[in-house]
Amino acid sequence: MKIRESDRLQQMSEYYFSHKLREVRDLIRQGKRIINLGIGNPDLPPPPVVIQTLQQSADGVDNHGYQPYQGIPELREAMAEWYFQTYHVALNGRNEILPLMGSKEGIVHISLAFLNKGDEVLVPDPGYLTYRSAAQLAGAKIVPYPLREEKGWLPDLEELTSLVTQQTRLIWINYPHMPTGSVATLEIFSSLVEFAAKHHLLLCHDNPYSLILNPSTPISIFNVPQAYDCCLELNSLSKTFNMAGWRVGMVVGQTTFLKSILKVKSNMDSGMFLPIQHAAIQALKVSRDWFLQQNQEYETRRTLVHQFLDRLNCQYQPQTAGLFVWGKLPGGMDSRDMTDWLLSEYGIFVAPGDIFGEQGKGYIRVSLCAPKEQIAESVQRVENVKARMFDDKKLYKKQLT
Numbered sequence: 001m002k003i004r005e006s007d008r009l010q011q012m013s014e015y016y017f018s019h020k021l022r023e024v025r026d027l028i029r030q031g032k033r034i035i036n037l038g039i040g041n042p043d044l045p046p047p048p049v050v051i052q053t054l055q056q057s058a059d060g061v062d063n064h065g066y067q068p069y070q071g072i073p074e075l076r077e078a079m080a081e082w083y084f085q086t087y088h089v090a091l092n093g094r095n096e097i098l099p100l101m102g103s104k105e106g107i108v109h110i111s112l113a114f115l116n117k118g119d120e121v122l123v124p125d126p127g128y129l130t131y132r133s134a135a136q137l138a139g140a141k142i143v144p145y146p147l148r149e150e151k152g153w154l155p156d157l158e159e160l161t162s163l164v165t166q167q168t169r170l171i172w173i174n175y176p177h178m179p180t181g182s183v184a185t186l187e188i189f190s191s192l193v194e195f196a197a198k199h200h201l202l203l204c205h206d207n208p209y210s211l212i213l214n215p216s217t218p219i220s221i222f223n224v225p226q227a228y229d230c231c232l233e234l235n236s237l238s239k240t241f242n243m244a245g246w247r248v249g250m251v252v253g254q255t256t257f258l259k260s261i262l263k264v265k266s267n268m269d270s271g272m273f274l275p276i277q278h279a280a281i282q283a284l285k286v287s288r289d290w291f292l293q294q295n296q297e298y299e300t301r302r303t304l305v306h307q308f309l310d311r312l313n314c315q316y317q318p319q320t321a322g323l324f325v326w327g328k329l330p331g332g333m334d335s336r337d338m339t340d341w342l343l344s345e346y347g348i349f350v351a352p353g354d355i356f357g358e359q360g361k362g363y364i365r366v367s368l369c370a371p372k373e374q375i376a377e378s379v380q381r382v383e384n385v386k387a388r389m390f391d392d393k394k395l396y397k398k399q400l401t
C-alpha cells in the first residue's frame, strides 16, 4: 500500500542537524572521538536553585496534571518583571505575555496564526532555518533578504523595500544575530519598525541571545514605542539560563496578536509541566552575577575558538554576541567541503554556513557550547592543518579544475 506524504511536505526536507547529528553519533559508536562544535546546545548547567525547585515541585502530588494554556499567572508575572529588569520594557503579565514550550515552536505558531497560502515572508539570509520551514508549513512563500558582511550583517532598507509585494505579510529579524553574532542598535530597530508599519507587515523579532557575550546593552524591539502596533518578540530560557531541553520560551506583544497565537497553541499542546514553570520562575530571578560568570566562561571559550579559526586561516569579527563565532573560509572554499573534511580528517564537527542561506556560502559556524578543554583539543588537532588544507584536492577541487 502506498501512503502519500502531504503536499505541504514536498518542498521540505529533514532539518540539517537532525540527519547530520545521526552521522556524528554513528562515528562516535564506531569509536571515533568526535568534538562537537556544531550546535548551540548549552553544556553548562542552569542555576542550582532552578534544579532544586524542579525537584521539590515534582514531589508535590498535585503538580502532575494538565496546566493552563497560557501558563500560570506567576510565570507570566515573572516574565514581565524579567522584561522590565532586562530591557526596561513594561508589559502586562496578564495579557501581553504568552509562555511557550520553546521559541522554535513559537515560530511555527506565529506562522500558522498569521500566514495564508501564497503570502510572502521576508526571512534573513543567513538566518535561523525555522523561519523558513515554518513559513513553508503554513503554505507561504519565503523571500530571503540578504545580510552582508560589509553592512555588518544588518538589513539594507532599500533592498528590503524592493522585495515587498502586495503579498508580503511578515518579516523576521533576529539580533543579536544567529549565525553571525552581529548586534543591532535602537536606531536600526526604529527604522525596521517604521518599515513594517509603512508596508502593513507584522515584524517578528527573535531575541534569544541578548544576554550572551553582548558587547552592548540588551535591547528589545519594544524599546521602540511604535512597535506595539505591528511587532511581536520571541524570547527563550534555552540559551540565557542553559535550559534548552526544558522547552521554555515566551512571545510578547499586544493582546490581539497573542489571542491569535493562542488559537493555534491551545490546539497543539496541553500546557507546560507545572514543576518546569515553578523552576523557570526562579531562573528569571537570578542575579546579574550569574550572567557575568557565565559570560566569563564563554569569553575564554571564544578566545580558543578564535585560535581554532586562525589555524584554519579563517577571518572573523572578534566582538560578536551569542553562542557562535562565524568564520569566513579562505580563498572561496566551500562550506560543506570544509565541514565534511574537518569531520572526517580531524573528528571536529562544525556547521557549514550555507545551511543558513545563500549568503552563508564560504563561512562556517563554530559553537561555544563545548568545555574549554575540548575546544583547546580542537586547536591542537588542527595544528598543522594549513599545510594539508592547501594540498588537499578534496578541498581545493573547485580551484584546481
Ligand SMILES: Cc1ncc(COP(=O)(O)O)c(C=O)c1O
Pocket: 040, 102, 103, 104, 105, 128, 174, 178, 206, 208, 235, 236, 237, 238, 244, 248, 249
Ligand atoms: C535564532 C534562534 N531562534 C530560536 C531558537 C530556538 O530556541 P528554543 O530552544 O527557545 O526553541 C534558536 C535555537 O538555536 C535560535 O538560534
